[in-house]
Amino acid sequence: MRRNQERRAALLDAAIDVLATEGARGLTFRAVDARAKVPAGTASNYFANRDDLLTQAGARIYEHLQPDVATMARSLEGPRDRARVAELMHELIGRITAYRTGYLALLELRLEATRRPGLREVLTERIRRDLDANIDYHLRTGLPGDATTVVLLYLAINWLILERLTLPGVFTEEELHDLVDRAVERIVPERPSGA
Template sequence: MRRNDERRTALADAAIDVLAAEGARGLTFRAVDARAGVPAGTASNYFANRDALLAAAGTRVFTRLAPDPDAVERALAAPRDQALVARFLREIVDRATADRAGHLALLELRLESTRKPELGASFTATMSAALRENIAFHLDAGLPGDRAAVELLYAAMTGLIVEHLTLPEFFPRETVDRLVDLLVDRVARVPGRGRGLSG
């Protein structure tokens, strides 16, 4: 059973790599088999159809891009201030940059979900759950900013990462870091206080 789970994960990873390199149109069982280095027909033995393969890639990509729980726990030993919020946001950029294929595949899945209602519904549910978890983490950790601030940070970071990964000369890393500082300074504030990072 474990071997089957490992093979399924390897095939989902291969699907992510194909999505990143070829786009959704290039995602075929044959391409996934070739990318995973397995015999032809392997992916079709694990996934009933292409939609199931897309769904598996969508689930797997969130695992790949998730933070290390131990690293988060260590980070929470620091003061729960704007500097920590900025640190968490930079680490999101770090993970997206380190797994560029994973994040590009995530963009492809977003686009494909606009064309496939079932995938769109599933992807919306997954994204909604992830945002709820982010909001709960932020508030439970006592980080500065309310629910609306977390939603604004999420929306802004999504755009920043897209620009950085797709047009790195337009939005190089130093620009992203500067904008993260500005974003946190203006959005993630402690009620009743003025600006934190630059104030």
């Protein structure tokens, strides 16, 4: 059974690579088999159909993007102020852009979701759940701001990541770093809500 799970993970990683390099239209069972370097027909044995493959690839991207235990522990160190929020945003951008393939594949999935209601439903539920978890974490740990603070950071940081990965020449690394700091400065209040 373990080997089957490893094969499934390898096929999903291959699907993510195909999505990032060829786009959603290039995602076929044949393309996944070729990218995973497995015999033809292997992917079709693991996934019921293309929608199943798209949905599971999306879930696999989120597995890769989750911060590890050490990162989560570090996020709780030190004061809960704007500077801490800026550090967290820089860490987030670094972690996500380090997995460029996954983020680009996720963008392809979002575009494909405009044409596939089932995929749209799955992605909407997953992204809303993650956003709610981020809001809960922010409030529970005493970081400054409220739910709206988290949503505005989410929107701003996502677009900065998009620029960095798709049009890296628009801003220098120094400009991007400064933009993150300025976004935090303008969005996050100096003191926690209710303090």
